[in-house]
Every structure is written in structure tokens, then in C-alpha cells.
Amino acid sequence: MKPDNRRTEGRPDPDKLLKLVENETSGSPRGHLKVFFGSSAGVGKTYAMLGEARRRQAEGRDVLVGVVEHHGRTETAALVEGLPVLPLLEIEHRGVVVREFDLDGALARKPSLILMDEFAHSNAPGSRHPKRWQDVEELLDNGIDVYTTLNVQHLESVNDQVARLTGIWVKETVPDTIFEAADEIALVDIPSDDLLKRLVEGKVYVAEGANKRAAENFFKKSNLLALREMALRRTAERVDAQSDELNAAMGQNEAQLGQKIMLLIGPDPLSTRLIRHAKRMSVRGRAPWFAVYLQSDRHEQLDEKDRTRVEQYLRLAESLGAQIVRLSGARPAQDILAYAQQNGFTRIVVGYRRPPLWLKPFRATFAQALIEQSDGIEITVVHGATGQTREPVTAAAVIRPYLARPLDYLLATAMVALCTAIGFVFRDHTPSNNLAMIYLTGVVIVAARLGLGPSVLASILSVPAFNFFFTDPYYTFNFYDTYYYVTFAFMLVTSLVVGSLTARLSRHARLVSNRERETQILYGLTRSLSAERSIDMICEVATRHISEPFSLDVTLFVKTPAGLKAYPEGMSAPDMRETGAINWVVANGQMAGRNTDTMPSANGLYLPLLAEKETLGVLGLTARDNGHPFTGAEILQFEAFASLIAGALQRVRRSDEAAESKVESENEKLRNVLLSSLSHDLRTPLTVMNGSVSTLLRMRKELPRKAMDELTSLWGQLTRLQKFVGNLLDMAAITSGHMKLNFQPYMIQEIIGAALGRVQATKGGRTLRTQISGNLPMVMIDGGLIEQVFINLIENAFQHTDNDGEVVIYVEKDADRLRVRISDNGTGLKDGDEARIFEQFQKGQELRSDRSGGTGLGLAICRGIVQAHGGMIYAKNNRMLASSDGMRSGTGASFIFTLPIATSILTSQEI
Numbered sequence: 069m070k071p072d073n074r075r076t077e078g079r080p081d082p083d084k085l086l087k088l089v090e091n092e093t094s095g096s097p098r099g100h101l102k103v104f105f106g107s108s109a110g111v112g113k114t115y116a117m118l119g120e121a122r123r124r125q126a127e128g129r130d131v132l133v134g135v136v137e138h139h140g141r142t143e144t145a146a147l148v149e150g151l152p153v154l155p156l157l158e159i160e161h162r163g164v165v166v167r168e169f170d171l172d173g174a175l176a177r178k179p180s181l182i183l184m185d186e187f188a189h190s191n192a193p194g195s196r197h198p199k200r201w202q203d204v205e206e207l208l209d210n211g212i213d214v215y216t217t218l219n220v221q222h223l224e225s226v227n228d229q230v231a232r233l234t235g236i237w238v239k240e241t242v243p244d245t246i247f248e249a250a251d252e253i254a255l256v257d258i259p260s261d262d263l264l265k266r267l268v269e270g271k272v273y274v275a276e277g278a279n280k281r282a283a284e285n286f287f288k289k290s291n292l293l294a295l296r297e298m299a300l301r302r303t304a305e306r307v308d309a310q311s312d313e314l315n316a317a318m319g320q321n322e323a324q325l326g327q328k329i330m331l332l333i334g335p336d337p338l339s340t341r342l343i344r345h346a347k348r349m350s351v352r353g354r355a356p357w358f359a360v361y362l363q364s365d366r367h368e369q370l371d372e373k374d375r376t377r378v379e380q381y382l383r384l385a386e387s388l389g390a391q392i393v394r395l396s397g398a399r400p401a402q403d404i405l406a407y408a409q410q411n412g413f414t415r416i417v418v419g420y421r422r423p424p425l426w427l428k429p430f431r432a433t434f435a436q437a438l439i440e441q442s443d444g445i446e447i448t449v450v451h452g453a454t455g456q457t458r459e460p461v462t463a464a465a466v467i468r469p470y471l472a473r474p475l476d477y478l479l480a481t482a483m484v485a486l487c488t489a490i491g492f493v494f495r496d497h498t499p500s501n502n503l504a505m506i507y508l509t510g511v512v513i514v515a516a517r518l519g520l521g522p523s524v525l526a527s528i529l530s531v532p533a534f535n536f537f538f539t540d541p542y543y544t545f546n547f548y549d550t551y552y553y554v555t556f557a558f559m560l561v562t563s564l565v566v567g568s569l570t571a572r573l574s575r576h577a578r579l580v581s582n583r584e585r586e587t588q589i590l591y592g593l594t595r596s597l598s599a600e601r602s603i604d605m606i607c608e609v610a611t612r613h614i615s616e617p618f619s620l621d622v623t624l625f626v627k628t629p630a631g632l633k634a635y636p637e638g639m640s641a642p643d644m645r646e647t648g649a650i651n652w653v654v655a656n657g658q659m660a661g662r663n664t665d666t667m668p669s670a671n672g673l674y675l676p677l678l679a680e681k682e683t684l685g686v687l688g689l690t691a692r693d694n695g696h697p698f699t700g701a702e703i704l705q706f707e708a709f710a711s712l713i714a715g716a717l718q719r720v721r722r723s724d725e726a727a728e729s730k731v732e733s734e735n736e737k738l739r740n741v742l743l744s745s746l747s748h749d750l751r752t753p754l755t756v757m758n759g760s761v762s763t764l765l766r767m768r769k770e771l772p773r774k775a776m777d778e779l780t781s782l783w784g785q786l787t788r789l790q791k792f793v794g795n796l797l798d799m800a801a802i803t804s805g806h807m808k809l810n811f812q813p814y815m816i817q818e819i820i821g822a823a824l825g826r827v828q829a830t831k832g833g834r835t836l837r838t839q840i841s842g843n844l845p846m847v848m849i850d851g852g853l854i855e856q857v858f859i860n861l862i863e864n865a866f867q868h869t870d871n872d873g874e875v876v877i878y879v880e881k882d883a884d885r886l887r888v889r890i891s892d893n894g895t896g897l898k899d900g901d902e903a904r905i906f907e908q909f910q911k912g913q914e915l916r917s918d919r920s921g922g923t924g925l926g927l928a929i930c931r932g933i934v935q936a937h938g939g940m941i942y943a944k945n946n947r948m949l950a951s952s953d954g955m956r957s958g959t960g961a962s963f964i965f966t967l968p969i970a971t972s973i974l975t976s977q978e979i
Contacts, residue, residue: 099208102252103187104217107299108292110266113217113256114138114185118147120254121183121215125151132179135169135200137186154182159192166192171203174212181213188222188240196652197666201242209656220299223247224388225347228340233294243387244347248306255303260292305351327355330413331390332404332434334361335374338419338452339381345450346417347388355414359385360393360407363701364400364576379700394701396583398576401437408445415446480522483510484529488537500538504559507534511563515570523567531560586705589617593709597716601723606716607635614689614709618702623672623688625650626717632685642672642688649674650686657683659707662691663698673698675710679718687713758786809850809936813970816847816879816886823858830863833871841880848970853933860926861890861963868961869894885939885966893960896945905943906931927963934965941965 102120104113114136125131133153138144154177157170168191174182184207189200197203204214221230224241231237247253258266331346333339343359350357359382370378386392397403408416420435435449487510491503507530515523535545535556593613600606607624615622623642624635632654634641642650649660649667653674660666661674672690676683687710691698698706761783764771771779820838827836858877865875869892878889897905906927934941946960 097211099211099213100251101204101208101213101249102215102254103247103250104215104254104256105220105299105303106217106256107220107296108263109219110263111256111258113219115141115144115147116254116256117183117185117215117217118144118151121151121181122147124181130180132174132177132182134174134182134184135186135189136183151183152179159194168192168195169200169203171196171206174207175210178210178212181215182207184214184216187216187218188242190240194669196648198668199240199242199665201246202665205246206656218242218247220295220302223302224384225344225351226298226302228344229298230295234288234291243389244351245387245389248389253303253306255299257296257299260289260296263292264289327353327415328411328413329353329355329357329415329417330404330408331357331359331385331417332362332419333359333378333381333385334419335370335377335381336419336421336452337377338421338450340384341452342417342419342450343381343385343388343390346385346390349415349417349448350389357390358393358413359390360395360404362395362397362400362404364397364403375699376697382700392700392704394704396580398572400434401441404438405441405443405445409443413445415448416442417448417450419452420449421452476518476522477525479518480514480526481529483514484526484533486510487530488533491534491538495538500534501555503538504530504534504555507559508563508566511567512570515567516574519574520568520571523571524564527560527563527567530563531556534559585617589613590705590708590712594712597712600716601720603717603720604635606713606720610687610709610713610716611636614706618689619692621672621690621692623690624677624685624713625654625688626677626685627654627683645670646672646688650688653686654683657681659703661688663703673703673706675706677710677714677717679714684714684717684721758783761786809853811848812851813846813848814851814854816844816888816967819849819851819855820858820877820879823855823862826855826859827862827866830866832866834866834869835872835874836862836877837874838877838879841878844879844881844886846970847886847967849937849967850933854937854967857930857933857965858890860930864926864963865890865892865894865961868892868896881969882966885968887964887966889962889964891946891960891962893946896959896961897943902943902945906941930963930965934967938968939966 104117104120106113118136121131121133131151133148133151135156136144136148136153138148154170154173156167157173159166159168169184184200184204187201187204191198191200191203197206204216207214220226221234221238222241223244225244227238227241329346329350331342333342346357346359349355361378361382382392393407395403395407404416407413416438418435418438420433435447439447439449484507487506491506494503494506507526511523511526511530514526532545536543593610596609596613597606600609603626607626610624611622614620623639625632626635627633632650641647645667646661649670649672652666653660653676657676657678658666659673659675661670661672662668663673672688675687675689677685677687687706689698689706761779764779765776765783817840824836824838862875862877869875873892873894875890875892878891880887931941941964943961943963946962
């Protein structure tokens with residue numbers, strides 16, 4: 069029958085289901101974050117968090133109070149009693165001692181669950197992180213679960229909405245990405261009337277007069293209703309997103325997203341409102357969004373304040389989940405629309421401010437240009453109202469591009485004088501109109517070298533200079549021919565236009581030159597790194613290529629088995645503050661130091677050298693001019709450098725590992741040849757010797773007693789040596805891949821019975837029993853080899869238990885496999901030996917002198933045989949197994965292996 073390739077409607081998507089399962093059961097060491105979310109202070113978030121924590125403590129969880137602010141409320145303070153509290157850290161700032169959360173103390177204590185009230189709190193200067201939510205992130209990264217509290221007005225994306233509603237700008241905010249990444253959100257809500265009643269009763273603010281001031285300002289009923297709606301809406305949006313994700317995985321009502329939002333950012337303060345508006349749009353539409361900044365020639369005209377503001381806006385957008393894009397271009401509207409069409413953006417968000425009346429006739433706004441030129445792309449314009457304009461457009465802002473150094477204006481004047489001097493040479497030999505070209509040439513030179521402002525001055529001075537020196541009557545500002553009015557007008561206009569275009573082209577050329585310089589540095593670093601094969605040379609090349617172009621002191625800290633090794637070698641050790649930043653970067657795989665949110669008081673900027681999600685080292689950058697801040701564009705470039713260096717280090721590392729693996733492989737081949745040759749050469753003489761000793765033992769009546777004792781001992785040693793040779797042959801067959809398996813269906817009880825019969829002679833006084841759960845299916849195995857596995861594991865258990873010890877064999881069905889566990893109550897395994905004991909010639913605990921020593925091959929043979937059957941084998945100490953199977957002691961070890969049942973083997977063979 070021809071298969072139906074049509075997709076079954078409503079059928080679950082296996083890839084999406086698998087992704088959901090992996091997210092739930094990833095086994096990641098990261099802790100879980102639960103946020104108790106409310107509309108405002110006083111709704112009972114801290115009370116609910118403490119109540120939940122006490123229930124978790126009653127269940128046996130290790131709960132620790134990191135920070136809890138009960139604000140004098142007796143009901144809340146009573147819930148803290150009985151919970152262990154972490155002492156706060158005292159930090160001195162400007163002569164005042166401030167008490168803050170002790171992050172290092174919490175990491176050292178490492179509880180199962182920690183309570184962190186007031187998620188949006190700002191830490192005192194001198195703390196590792198400026199914000200408490202960053203402390204929480206580090207706790208989560210270290211596997212600690214966190215309960216915290218948050219009000220809706222502290223979400224960054226609604227900050228401007230809250231300000232418009234309440235008239236109060238909330239300074240402490242949390243990025244929405246952190247809130248959205250929380251594992252659980254618990255909405256704590258009460259009606260607004262009940263909250264106002266609590267306020268009047270003094271249950272919100274205990275301080276005298278605080279309730280009255282709050283009621284007159286923030287705690288108005290209209291404000292509380294609006295905040296409550298925000299909190300409910302935000303919680304509902306999260307539930308909808310989770311529901312849509314599950315429905316999509318189940319093949320039901322999958323949302324057709326297809327939206328992609330571009331936000332245009334500039335130096336105008338309106339950008340903060342645009343960023344939050346775009347974030348809310350992306351949340352509602354569940355669409356990706358990008359914050360784009362166009363570095364046109366006007367970027368060169370921005371002062372330091374505006375450039376800093378742009379970087380702050382880009383960081384804000386990134387903290388809210390936007391991807392940052394920096395573009396270069398000379399035609400803003402055309403370049404933006406071309407990039408949007410090439411990358412599939414469906415909507416562009418742009419700000420608009422009404423220009424001054426005197427500027428309207430001369431320049432169209434950027435938003436108008438986008439609307440007129442857009443083709444199929446939706447343009448969303450956010451208007452900046454006049455009342456909200458904190459920095460209105462002024463004449464000073466408009467003429468800023470024309471400003472330059474006083475020396476530049478003097479040079480422009482000197483250029484006009486030079487053009488005049490050159491014109492004197494040709495005044496008597498050419499018509500005066502031709503001499504205007506000399507001034508036009510001078511304006512072009514000034515515009516290209518000195519910029520727009522000096523070129524405008526040169527244009528304005530050129531007209532009177534031409535009139536004074538080159539029109540009749542000379543050396544006066546009068547002229548006889550009226551057509552000079554037209555000449556002067558066109559001369560001035562032409563000079564201004566040509567000068568403006570030349571200055572703009574010059575700025576664009578400088579911008580392109582800077583980009584080319586950055587590309588050349590990146591290319592040079594890439595080419596040089598690719599030619600090196602040692603870590604020392606890679607670090608030397610990286611230091612040389614980065615330090616000089618950027619005037620930086622570059623230090624590389626590379627991970628080695630002995631710790632971090634600094635390059636260049638011989639440099640002085642960094643101080644404690646820098647060392648703390650370096651160690652934090654290594655531990656967390658994120659940048660820290662200057663101009664970052666982690667340890668910003670450090671002198672250097674430290675970036676992780678990440679390759680394949682592993683931190684290989686740290687790139688340290690310190691500006692030789694300590695007052696120079698690192699811009700966002702520079703940090704992006706430094707991250708590219710760090711990525712290249714990490715790739716080179718990983719390449720060297722993989723090369724070394726490949727060389728070691730090749731040597732190990734050759735050694736393994738040689739060892740297998742030796743094992744095979746040795747075992748074959750020993751087997752024949754051992755067989756002859758064993759036969760001779762057996763013959764002599766049958767003559768025991770004719771031999772002295774002492775001779776019989778020696779022969780008996782010799783026979784035992786020969787038997788042990790024959791077993792050892794047999795193990796060598798088995799190991800050689802396993803490692804060489806020449807082992808042939810004879811699969812047949814067996815009942816596992818048959819194999820166990822045969823193995824028990826063969827180990828009875830070595831059992832001694834030990835108890836040996838089996839425990840089988842339910843009806844077991846047949847297994848498709850090589851019976852002789854699996855019997856050998858049982859014998860090796862049982863004898864291994866005998867060697868590690870006392871003569872009155874106990875060994876139990878458990879067998880049960882586990883899905884499509886049988887799971888076998890052989891447990892003893894002996895000495896158990898040393899910590900770390902669980903995997904090592906399955907290697908060749910490795911042993912567990914030392915055997916006592918009254919036992920026959922093991923060779924270290926039995927368990928390795930077991931692993932090879934089980935893996936050849938498609939199963940797995942591992943060992944655990946009994947104290948690490950949560951079982952209730954009746955062992956007499958909690959000590960000892962268990963060896964567990966699995967075997968596929970017969971039906972799964974047959975099915976796989978048929979396929």
C-alpha cells in the first residue's frame with residue numbers, strides 16, 4: 069500500500085513534545101525560581117512566600133532566609149521564627165554602614181531553598197552585583213532554588229505606563245526576560261478595597277504617617293485598579309504563552325506567528341518609551357524583536373552625552389530580550405527598509421516628535437520618510453507628546469553639526485585668503501566669473517578636511533571676497549553689472565551645497581574607514597591565530613593584535629590542570645578585586661568588570677573564552693587611559709576577539725587530545741596483540757601442567773602427606789592461572805571487536821541457576837539468594853557469555869563480603885528490558901570508584917590477605933559482554949540506592965545491568 073504522506077491533523081508533533089520533556093527533565097544543575105507576584109505592596113506576597121517556605125521545611129527541605137523585609141508587620145515576622153536566617157553583610161558606603169544580602173555566605177551554606185524578598189532591590193555600592201535579581205541569577209546557576217517577591221510596577225516593560233498612571237517613576241526595575249524565565253509565577257491578589265482597608269488599619273506601612281502619605285499619593289483606588297489589571301494581564305499572558313506552547317506540541321491550534329519586529333533606537337530620550345512599547349508588542353504577539361541602531365554619518369556628530377545615552381538604550385533593550393543590531397549607512401530610511409526586507413521584518417517601530425515650525429519646511433522627519441518609502445512593511449509610529457519632551461529640539465541641537473574647533477574656522481578663513489591670493493595671479497588673464505571656481509575648490513577642500521561648519525563659513529566669506537577683489541570697481545563692495553547679483557547668489561548656493569555634500573561624504577568615508585580598520589584587525593587576528601599550534605603562541609599573537617590598535621593592556625588567563633595561567637608570563641599578579649572578577653567570569657561564563665553590571669568597580673573588562681559551552685579562560689582588557697569607558701560597539705568587538713581566541717585554544721586542545729588518542733589507540737592495539745599472544749602461548753603448557761598435577765593427585769595414596777599438600781596448592785594456583793588466561797583471551801576478543809555472539813532465546817532463571825551451580829564451591833558460609841519480580845519474558849542473549857557475567861559479578865561480591873555475608877540477585881522487568889541487580893552487604897565502593905572499576909586491571913577496595921586476589925579483568929569483561937548485547941552496566945553503593953528490598957545492612961555495593969527482552973531483538977533484526 070502506498071504510504072499516506074499527508075500530515076494528520078491534530079497529531080502531536082514529536083519534536084516539540086521531546087523538547088518539552090527535555091526542558092522538564094533536563095537534569096540541569098540550575099535551581100528553580102518561583103516569583104510571588106502582586107500588584108502593589110501590602111497584598112501579602114512576603115506572607116505567602118514565608119507560608120510556602122514553612123511547608124517546604126516541614127517536608128524536609130533545607131530552607132534558608134536570605135533576605136526578608138517584614139516592615140514591622142507582626143503576622144509576617146511571626147512566620148520568620150523557626151526558619152534559619154543568613155546574617156546580612158555589612159558594607160560601609162560614605163561613612164554609613166549598609167546591611168545587604170551575603171551572596172558568598174549563601175553560596176558557602178548552599179541550602180536547598182533560599183528566600184529573597186524584594187526582587188528589584190538595588191544593592192549598595194561595593195556589592196558584587198548592583199541588583200538583587202543578579203544575586204538570584206548566581207544562586208540559581210549554583211543549583212539553589214529561590215523564592216522571591218515582585219510587584220508589577222517593577223517590571224521594566226511597564227515602567228513608563230506606571231509613570232503615566234501614577235505620576236511616579238519607579239527607579240528599581242527587573243528585566244522582563246528574568247521574570248519570563250521564572251519556573252513558576254504565583255499571583256498574590258486581593259481586591260483594591262480590601263487593600264485600602266489594610267492601609268487604613270496600618271497593616272501595610274507601620275511607620276507613623278506613612279499610611280496617610282501613601283493613600284494621598286500612590287495608593288489611590290484608580291491607581292490600584294490599574295496596577296491590579298496590569299498584574300492580572302501579565303499573569304494571563306504567561307499562562308497563554310505556556311498553553312500555546314503545549315497546544316502547538318500536541319498539534320492543536322498552533323499559532324501562526326510569522327511576526328518579526330524591528331525597533332529603531334536613537335539618542336532621543338523617547339527611545340526608552342519605544343523600547344518598552346516594542347517589548348509589550350512582542351509579548352502580546354509572541355514575536356521576536358530586534359533593536360536596531362543605524363550608525364550613519366550623523367553618529368559622528370553626536371556628543372559624548374548622546375553616545376552614552378545610545379549605549380544605555382541598547383543595553384536596556386537587550387535586558388528586555390531584544391537582539392541588538394548595529395548598521396552602517398549613509399541613507400537612513402533606505403538602508404533601514406532594505407535591511408528589514410532582506411531579513412523578513414513585518415513591523416518597524418519608530419518614534420516621532422513634531423519638529424519646530426521654523427524647521428518644518430527644510431527637513432522631513434525620519435518617520436515620514438519611512439512611511440513614504442515602505443513597501444508592505446507595517447510602520448508603527450509612537451508620538452512623543454510635547455508634555456513628555458524632557459529635551460526638546462532646540463536651535464542649538466540643530467546647529468550642532470556645524471560646530472567645530474576655533475582653529476578649524478581660522479583655517480577656513482585662511483583657505484579663503486589663499487584662494488584670493490591665487491585669484492590675483494589670474495585676475496588680468498581671465499574673466500572674473502571663472503575665478504569663482506577657485507573659491508568653490510577651496511570650499512570643497514575645507515569641507516573634506518574640516519567639516520560642515522568651516523565649509524559654510526568659507527562659502528559665506530568667498531562671496532564678499534570675490535566681490536571685493538575681482539569685480540569692477542576693485543576693492544569695494546560695489547559692482548557695475550547687475551548680473552553679478554545672480555552670480556553671487558549661485559556662487560553662494562553652489563558653495564553651500566557642494567560643501568555640505570563633501571562634508572557628508574567625508575564623514576561617511578571616515579565611518580567606512582573605521583569599519584574597514586576593525587575588519588582588518590579581525591582578519592589579521594583570525595589569520596595569525598589559524599597559523600599557531602601552541603597555547604603560548606596563540607596568547608602572544610592575541611595580545612599583540614589587540615593591545616596596540618585599542619591602546620589596551622591585554623592579559624589572557626588560560627585554564628590548565630594546575631589552575632589559571634596568565635599570559636604574558638612574568639606579569640604582576642592582579643589585586644584582590646581584579647582576581648575576584650576573573651574567578652567570577654570563569655565560574656559563570658559571563659563578562660564582568662568595567663562598564664558591566666557585575667563588579668563594575670574593577671579596573672579591567674573581563675570576557676570569558678567560551679568554546680562548546682565551556683569556559684577555557686578569560687580575556688582581560690585594561691584601558692591605558694583609565695578614564696576611557698568601553699562603548700557597546702567596542703564590547704561587541706572584544707566579544708568577537710574572545711570568540712576567536714577561544715576557538716583557537718579549543719583547536720589546540722582538540723589537536724592534543726587527538727594526538728593522545730592516537731597514541732592510546734596504538735598502545736591499545738599493541739596491548740591486545742600481546743594479550744592474545746601471551747594467552748595463546750600460555751594455554752597449552754598450563755593445560756599440560758594441570759593434567760600432570762591432576763594425575764599426581766589421583767596417586768595420593770602413594771605419595772607423602774606433605775607432597776599432597778604442595779600438589780593441592782599447585783593445582784589451585786594452576787586453576788587460577790588458567791582462569792586468568794581465559795580472561796585475557798576474552799578481553800582481547802572484546803577489545804579487538806572479534807567476539808562472536810550466538811543469540812538464542814533464554815529464560816533468565818536458567819542462566820542464573822547455571823551460574824549459581826558453578827559458584828557453590830567458592831561460596832563458603834555466605835548467604836546467596838535470588839528475588840524475582842513478576843513474570844519475566846525471555847531474553848535474546850548469548851547464554852554462555854551472560855552466565856560468565858553472573859559468575860564474575862557473584863565472585864566479585866564474594867571477595868568483598870565477610871564469610872557470613874549476604875549476596876542477593878534481583879531481577880525485574882523495566883519497560884522493554886530486564887534489569888538485574890547483584891547486591892552485597894560488604895565493604896562497598898570508594899567514592900569515585902563507581903566507573904573506574906570497570907576499566908581493565910582496576911580493583912575496588914583492597915582485598916584481605918585471606919582471600920584470593922582479583923586480576924582486575926572480571927568487571928571489564930562484564931562491561932564488554934553487556935554492551936555487546938546492547939545493555940548497560942554500572943555500580944552504586946547501597947546507601948545511594950533508594951530501595952526497600954530487605955537487605956540486612958545499608959552498606960555494601962550493587963552492580964546493575966540490563967538486557968533487552970527477546971521481542972525487541974527480533975524486531976530490530978527484522979528491520
